[in-house]
Amino acid sequence: MKLVFATNNEHKLDEVRKMTADKIEIISLADINCHDDIPETADTLEGNALQKARYIKEKYGYDCFADDTGLEVEALNNAPGVYSARYAGPGHNSEANMKKLLSEMEGKENRKARFRTVIAIILNNKEYLFEGVVNGSILTEKRGKNGFGYDPVFVPDNYTESFAEMGDIKNKISHRAEAVKKLSTFLLNGIF
Ligand code: IMP
DSSP states (O other): OEEEEOOOOHHHHHHHHHHTTTTSEEEOTGGGTOOOOOOOOOSSHHHHHHHHHHHHHHHHOOOEEEEEEEEEEGGGTTEEETTGGGTTSSSOOHHHHHHHHHHHTTTOSOOEEEEEEEEEEEETTEEEEEEEEEEEEEOSSOOOSSSSTTGGGEEETTOSSOGGGOSTHHHHHSHHHHHHHHHHHHHHHTOO
16 A cells, blocks of 8 residues: 655654554655645644645545644643644744743643644545644743754653653654554554
């Protein structure tokens, strides 16, 4: 089976390829000669993941999957959520995003938050969704240098280190790992 993963993130491609072993050939956007800026204009993670997968299926004809991730903070009515990448304005500036988050959280006692990843896949003209969640809390200041995005301000439940202070453990317990695990189990079982 050949499947396109609609991402430009090499790290994510690698992760999924490892988890699906040799049973499924995961091909990249570059492999199908797609250099488009794929639209992500929905107002939910599910909507964005589906939008990206449908775009590839419709324009290029390949069975395809795509993911979208957001940080949902309880005291902020689940913001930044689907807008996590551009919380502080257009672009992907993690420093500015974290600064805004810490300032919005100033004085808040409820620090509960979760990362949520949704993967949408289109297979034989049917659509399926998979979700991965990791619960945790928002620190009052950044800690750690590893990872990316909001990692320095997020501590998962049952750990004391922030995601940015962890090494490989993050990739085993993360929201994305959980969603990818569900996807690979589904694909490897072949029940579709
Ligand atoms: P995307 O869906 O992977 O593009 O992620 C959207 C935004 O969520 C990113 O720009 C990051 O700011 C944030 N994000 C996604 N995954 C992670 C993660 O594992 N750690 C920290 N931040 C993340």
